[in-house]
Amino acid sequence: xxxxxxxIGSKNAYDIIINGLQRLEYRGYDSAGLxxxxxxxxxxxxxxxxxxxxxxxxxxxxxxxGLGHTRWATHGEPNDVNSHPHTSNSGNLVIVHNGIIENYxxxxxxxxxxxxxxxxxxxxxxxxxxxxxxxxxxxVKLGKAVQIALNQVIGAYAIAVFDKRKPDEIIVARLGxxxxxxxxxxxxxxFVASDASPFIEYTKNAIYLDDEExxxxxxxxxxxxxxIHDDTLVDANVQKLKMNLExxxxxxxxxxxxxxxxxxxxxxxxxxxxxxxxxxxxxKMTGVEDNMKKFLNADRITIVACGxxxxxxxxxxxxxxxxxxxPVEVEYASEFRYRNPIISEKDVVIAISQSGETADTLAAIxxxxxxxxxxxGVCNVVGSSIARETHAGAxxxxxxxxxxxxxxxxxxxxTVLSLIALRLARAKGxxxxxxxxxxxxxxxxxxxxxxxxxxIDNHVKDIAKEYLLSTNCLYxxxxxxxxxxxxxxxxxxxxxxxxxxxxxxxEMKHGPIALIDDRxxxxxxxxxxxxxxxxxxxxxxxxxxxxxxxxxxxxGDTTVREIADHVIEIxxxxxxxxxxLTTIPLQLLSYYIAVMxxxxxxxxxxxxxxxxxx
Ligand code: AGP
Numbered sequence: 181x182x183x184x185x186x187x188i189g190s191k192n193a194y195d196i197i198i199n200g201l202q203r204l205e206y207r208g209y210d211s212a213g214l215x216x217x218x219x220x221x222x223x224x225x226x227x228x229x230x231x232x233x234x235x236x237x238x239x240x241x242x243x244x245x246g247l248g249h250t251r252w253a254t255h256g257e258p259n260d261v262n263s264h265p266h267t268s269n270s271g272n273l274v275i276v277h278n279g280i281i282e283n284y285x286x287x288x289x290x291x292x293x294x295x296x297x298x299x300x301x302x303x304x305x306x307x308x309x310x311x312x313x314x315x316x317x318x319x320v321k322l323g324k325a326v327q328i329a330l331n332q333v334i335g336a337y338a339i340a341v342f343d344k345r346k347p348d349e350i351i352v353a354r355l356g357x358x359x360x361x362x363x364x365x366x367x368x369x370x371f372v373a374s375d376a377s378p379f380i381e382y383t384k385n386a387i388y389l390d391d392e393e394x395x396x397x398x399x400x401x402x403x404x405x406x407x408i409h410d411d412t413l414v415d416a417n418v419q420k421l422k423m424n425l426e427x428x429x430x431x432x433x434x435x436x437x438x439x440x441x442x443x444x445x446x447x448x449x450x451x452x453x454x455x456x457x458x459x460x461x462x463x464k465m466t467g468v469e470d471n472m473k474k475f476l477n478a479d480r481i482t483i484v485a486c487g488x489x490x491x492x493x494x495x496x497x498x499x500x501x502x503x504x505x506x507p508v509e510v511e512y513a514s515e516f517r518y519r520n521p522i523i524s525e526k527d528v529v530i531a532i533s534q535s536g537e538t539a540d541t542l543a544a545i546x547x548x549x550x551x552x553x554x555x556x557g558v559c560n561v562v563g564s565s566i567a568r569e570t571h572a573g574a575x576x577x578x579x580x581x582x583x584x585x586x587x588x589x590x591x592x593x594x595t596v597l598s599l600i601a602l603r604l605a606r607a608k609g610x611x612x613x614x615x616x617x618x619x620x621x622x623x624x625x626x627x628x629x630x631x632x633x634x635x636i637d638n639h640v641k642d643i644a645k646e647y648l649l650s651t652n653c654l655y656x657x658x659x660x661x662x663x664x665x666x667x668x669x670x671x672x673x674x675x676x677x678x679x680x681x682x683x684x685x686x687e688m689k690h691g692p693i694a695l696i697d698d699r700x701x702x703x704x705x706x707x708x709x710x711x712x713x714x715x716x717x718x719x720x721x722x723x724x725x726x727x728x729x730x731x732x733x734x735x736g737d738t739t740v741r742e743i744a745d746h747v748i749e750i751x752x753x754x755x756x757x758x759x760x761l762t763t764i765p766l767q768l769l770s771y772y773i774a775v776m777x778x779x780x781x782x783x784x785x786x787x788x789x790x791x792x793x794x
Contacts, residue, residue, distance in 0.1 A: 183206075183207035183249065183373075184278050184339075185378045188245045188348070188349075189369020192243070193217075193244055194241040194242070197216075197248035198214070200248060200371075200379065203378050203428060206788070207278075207374060209231075209788075210251055210252060211250075211258045212248070212263065213234065214234065214248040216243030216246040218240065222267070224265055225239075226249075228258050231250060247265055247274065247276045248276065249264035249276040255284065255303045257301070264304060268308045268309050268311070273311060273341060275304060275307065275339055275340070275341045277307060277337055278357045278374060278792065279793065281304070282335040283333060284307070287307075287332065288306045308341070310333070311329040313329075323351050323406075326394060338354045339354075340359070340372050350397045351397070352397065354389040355408070356391060356565075357374070357792045359374060359388075360372075361388075361403060365383075367401055376423060377423065385418050386418070387403060387416050389405070391565070392407055392408050393405055393406070394408050419563060422562070434775075440587045441587045444627075445631045447579060448630060450578070451599075461620065463602055463603040463620070467556065475528055479507070479526045479527065481509075481527075482510075482548070482553075483532060484530070484531050484548070486513050488534070488667060489533050489590075490513075492590050492663075493510040493532050494510050495594050495660060495759050496510070496593075498659060499598050500597070502601075503605040503756070504605045504610055505605075505608065511544075513541040514794070521547070527548070527553040527554070528554050528555075529548040531544065531555060531558070532559075534559070534593075535559075535561055535790035536559035538791050539793055542569060549569075554572075556571065557574075560589050575596075576592035576596050577592065583781070583782045584783060585674055590667060590763060591630075595623070595626075598756065602620070623757060629751040633764045639748065643746045644772035646728075648773050653678055653681075653700070653701050654682075654700060654701070655683070656682075656683055656705065657684070658714070659708050659711060659755070660755055660758055661758060664763050665685075665705060667682070667763060668682060671767055672770040675770055676773045676774035677785070685714070685715050686718070688722075689721070697725065698726040700727045701728045702727045703731075703766065704729060704730070708758065709755060710755065716739060716740060719731060719743050720743065723743055731743075732748050732766075735751055737749075
C-alpha cells in the first residue's frame with residue numbers, strides 16, 4: 181500500500197527519489213518522507229501530506245544515497261512523526277517499509293524492557309530497532325541483522341534499510357509486498373522501488389524479489405539474493421522492462437483517470453491482439469491451450485477477486501455460463517480465503533487482479549493451490565506476485581494504470597475473460613462455428629465503438645453538472661449489465677464520495693425503491709434486449725416516484741428517451757459484450773462529478789491503488 185523508492189550511486193539521490201515518489205503516490209498518499217546520506221550523516225525529512233508537501237519542507241537535497249516513502253497509514257495516524265523513514269535509537273540505521281508487522285507490540289515491549297524508546301506509533305520503528313538490537317547483540321553485518329530480525333517478525337513487508345556507517349550498501353527484503361531493484365550500468369548505481377516506474381528512464385534491467393527473499397545491494401557489485409528463512413543463495417533473475425516513460429505520464433490529460441478512460445479503445449485492442457485471429461477463425465491463448473484439459477475437466481470455475489476486478493468476475497460469470505455452459509461462482513477473495521471453501525483438484529480457480537499484488541487475492545490463490553485446484557491468473561502488471569503465484573494465466577496488456585479508480589483494467593479484464601469463454605465454448609462444442617465467428621467479428625468492432633462513445637464526453641459533462649450536489653445515487657442494470665451497475669456505483673463512491681449503490685433492476689422493488697424521491701438520481705442501463713420491457717417498467721416506477729432518470733439506451737431507442745430525464749446513447753452490440761460499452765459513460769460521469777466537486781480524482785481519500793494488506 182505504501183510506496184518505497186531508493187537510490188545508491190553517483191547521481192543526486194534527491195531528484196530520483198522525489199520523481200519516484202511522485203510516480204508511486206498512487207500507492208498511498210497520506211504522508212511522505214525521505215532520507216539522504218550526506219557528509220557522513222543522514223538527513224531525514226518527513227511530513228503529513230503529499231509528495232508536494234515533502235518537496236516544500238525539504239531543505240537539504242544533497243546526497244548520493246537515499247530512501248523515500250509515500251504512506252498509506254496502517255499503524256498510527258497519518259502525521260509527521262509516523263511518516264517514514266524511521267531511524268533506530270542510535271541514529272545509525274534507517275528504514276522505509278510497506279506492509280504490516282503483526283507481532284510488533286510484543287517485540288516493542290521486549291525492546292522497551294531493554295531500554296529502547298519509541299517516538300512514533302508505527303510497527304516500522306519497532307522493526308528498525310529490532311534490527312539494531314540484533315546487530316548489537318550478535319555483532320553481525322547489517323544484512324545478517326536484517327535477516328535474523330525478519331525471522332522474528334510475523335506479517336508482510338517490503339523494506340529498504342541502510343546503515344550510515346556503511347553508506348555503500350542498501351538491504352532490501354520482501355514478504356507479501358512487492359519490491360523491484362533497478363540495475364545501473366556496470367553495477368555503478370542501483371535503484372529500489374515498489375514497482376519499476378521510478379527508475380524506468382535510468383535502466384531497463386530489473387530484478388523483482390520473490391517472497392521471503394532479501395537482497396544485498398552494493399555499488400560496484402552484483403546483487404546478492406538470499407532466502408530469508410533458509411539462508412540459501414538465490415539466482416538473480418534479471419528481467420528486461422518493456423514499460424516506457426510515456427506510458428506512465430499524463431500525456432496532456434488533466435488526470436490519469438481521464439487518460440486511462442481514453443486509452444480503452446487501444447487497451448482493448450491490445451488485449452485481443454495476437455489472440456483473436458479472425459481470418460483463421462480461432463482464438464489462441466497459450467495459457468489456456470496448454471491447460472485445456474484442466475479447463476475441460478473442471479466441474480466448475482471459481483473466480484476470486486476484489487473490488488473492480490470482482491465486478492469483472494461477475495461479468496465473466498454470465499459470459500462463461502452462456503458461452504461455455506460451465507457453472508461459475510464468483511467470490512470475494514477476502515471471504516474465500518477464510519471460509520474453508522470446498523475446492524479440489526477438479527476445480528479451476530481464476531484469480532483476477534489489475535495490480536497482481538492484492539493481498540486477499542494472493543491468499544485466496546495460495547489456499548486454492550493447497551486444495552489442489554488449478555489456478556489461472558488474469559493480471560495486468562507483468563511479473564507481479566499473482567502472475568507468478570498462479571499456475572498459468574493471461575495478461576490483460578492494458579498498460580500501467582495509475583489512477584486509483586480502475587477503468588481500463590476493468591474493460592480489458594472483461595475482454596480477456598470473454599476470449600477465454602469463447603475459446604472454451606469452441607473446445608466444448610457449446611457454440612457453433614458461425615456464432616463463434618460472429619462473436620469474433622463483434623469483439624473486433626468494440627474498440628471503434630468505445631472510441632465513438634468517448635466523443636460524448638461533453639454530453640456526460642453536462643449531465644454531471646446537474647448532479648454534482650447529490651448525496652445518494654442508484655445504479656440499476658440487468659444480466660450482463662448488473663455488474664456494470666455495481667461498477668458504476670463503486671466509481672462514483674470512490675472518487676466523488678457520493679453514496680451510491682448498484683442493484684439488479686428487478687431488485688429495486690424489494691427495498692431500494694423506498695429511497696426514490698425527486699432528489700435521487702437513478703442511472704439505469706436500459707440497453708439489453710432480453711429484459712428491455714421489464715427495465716422500461718422499472719424506469720416508469722422510478723418516474724412515478726419523481727426520481728431523476730439518467731438512462732443508457734441503445735442508439736435510436738425512442739421509448740426510454742421519452743420517459744428519462746437524460747439519455748446516453750450506446751452503440752448497438754451483441755449483449756455479452758455490452759459491458760465494454762456501457763461502462764464508459766459511467767466512468768466519465770463519475771469522473772466529471774468528482775472533478776466538479778473538486779475531489780482528488782487520481783488519489784481519492786483513504787484509498788490506495790494496490791491493497792497489499794488485509
Ligand atoms: C477500483 O476502482 C478499486 N480501486 C479497487 O476496488 C480495486 O479494483 C481492488 O482493490 C482490486 O485491485 P486489483 O485488481 O489490483 O487486485
